[in-house]
Amino acid sequence: MDDLDRRLLNRLQHGLPLVREPWVALAAELDSDEAVLRQRVQALLDDGTLTRFGPMFDIERLGGAFTLAALRVPEERFEEVAELLACMPEVAHNYRREHVWNMWFVLGCASYAEIEGCIGLIEVATGLRVLNLPKEETYHVGLHFPL
Amino acid sequence: MSLLTQQQRLQLCRLLEEGLPLAPRPYLLLAQQLGAEEQAVLAQVQSWQDEGLFRRVGLVLRHRGLGFAANAMLVLDVPDALVDELGDRLGKVDGINLCYRRPRRLPQWPYNLFCMIHGRQREQVSAWIEALLRREGLAQLPHRLLFSTRAFKQCGGRYAAAPEVAHG
Numbered sequence: 001m002d003d004l005d006r007r008l009l010n011r012l013q014h015g016l017p018l019v020r021e022p023w024v025a026l027a028a029e030l031d032s033d034e035a036v037l038r039q040r041v042q043a044l045l046d047d048g049t050l051t052r053f054g055p056m057f058d059i060e061r062l063g064g065a066f067t068l069a070a071l072r073v074p075e076e077r078f079e080e081v082a083e084l085l086a087c088m089p090e091v092a093h094n095y096r097r098e099h100v101w102n103m104w105f106v107l108g109c110a111s112y113a114e115i116e117g118c119i120g121l122i123e124v125a126t127g128l129r130v131l132n133l134p135k136e137e138t139y140h141v142g143l144h145f146p147l
Numbered sequence: 148m149s150l151l152t153q154q155q156r157l158q159l160c161r162l163l164e165e166g167l168p169l170a171p172r173p174y175l176l177l178a179q180q181l182g183a184e185e186q187a188v189l190a191q192v193q194s195w196q197d198e199g200l201f202r203r204v205g206l207v208l209r210h211r212g213l214g215f216a217a218n219a220m221l222v223l224d225v226p227d228a229l230v231d232e233l234g235d236r237l238g239k240v241d242g243i244n245l246c247y248r249r250p251r252r253l254p255q256w257p258y259n260l261f262c263m264i265h266g267r268q269r270e271q272v273s274a275w276i277e278a279l280l281r282r283e284g285l286a287q288l289p290h291r292l293l294f295s296t297r298a299f300k301q302c303g304g305r306y307a308a309a310p311e312v313a314h315g
Contacts, residue, residue, distance in 0.1 A: 015203030018193050020172055020185065022204075038169045041206075052207040054166030055192070061200055068249065068261075082299045095295040097220065101256070104220070104295075131256055137231065137248035140238025141202070145210050145265060 001049070004032060006147045008040055012053075013144050065112040069119065070101040070131040078103070081126055090118045101131055151191050155181045159191060167204055210265060217269040217294065221276055222258035224251070224289040230260055233285070237262055240279065257289065269294060 007030055017025045023034035030037070044050045060066065073081045078096070085091045085105060094105035109115045112134075119130045151159065158181055170176045174192065175185040195201060211218075225233050230248055237260070238246035245263040266272035273292060280286045 009206070009208065012206050013208075015205050016167070018189065018196065018204065020174060020189065022173070023171060034171065038171075042169055049209055049212065050206050051209055052166055053169070054204060055163050055195075055201040056203055056205050056207075057164070057201045058199060070256075086299055086301050092301060094299040094301065095218075096297040096299070097293040097295050099291065099293045104293075129255075131252055133249040133252070133256070133261075135247045135249060137234060139231075139234035139246040139248070140243060141245055143210075143244045143265075145208055145213065145215055147213065 066108050067134040071103040071128050073103050214267050215265045217266045217272045219264045219272050220293040221262040223260040224257045225260045
């Protein structure tokens, strides 16, 4: 990744201008060439630096229900429980965190009733209690990584 | 200017879920696929953005691969009467990427305000957060910093690329 990639990624985190020829506008801002910028984005997608380029949908507005959930997993069972969750398509973003509640993940389903069903399933399968922390209010969403 | 039919809107939404085509005139390319005019597609996309269906035409970065390995979830136990005001305030702080209110689950879980902070080095992130809490007069509030130490791969998660539901 060179200086142009960094400037491009920092700029694109704020969004591509909504105009007919967005790359021309961006090239003028970044003092570059529109075709070069598109090639750079394609290369960053190809090498996995980017996992998506396009509209960032508010998936809750598209329908569906989400929650942040946590488990207190005994150390000797950590791998087993992580593998179980890895195979559930409703589970995303599973992280180990430093706390007695040591496994944190997002559940995404079509409805909140399905979320509750999914939590019940995890509790039965693991014998562990799930901490269910659905979002009550959003104060800020704006992932930004200065490069 | 002609507007899109309901069928075309649905089709456009499906196409955009795949991402924006990397073309000189991406909205013209989409319009050709729909049998619509470029201006109608652009107007529809603008209107969806204004309505908040999406926030921006942007990107999802694999941030861990770029060195953002210190990802902290700051959780605070804020009195109910103050949580909205404080959430709004912390949400405006440069460096806090996500800020949400979630329920307490007593006695197991006493915290109701959640902030995500991403950085390159753990010590740096910890020091930044402690300084922030002192500056905002919040250091006396019960709080914890939960760093993530490992990310688990999912087989086929439907929502893995949706950063707004992520917590790190």
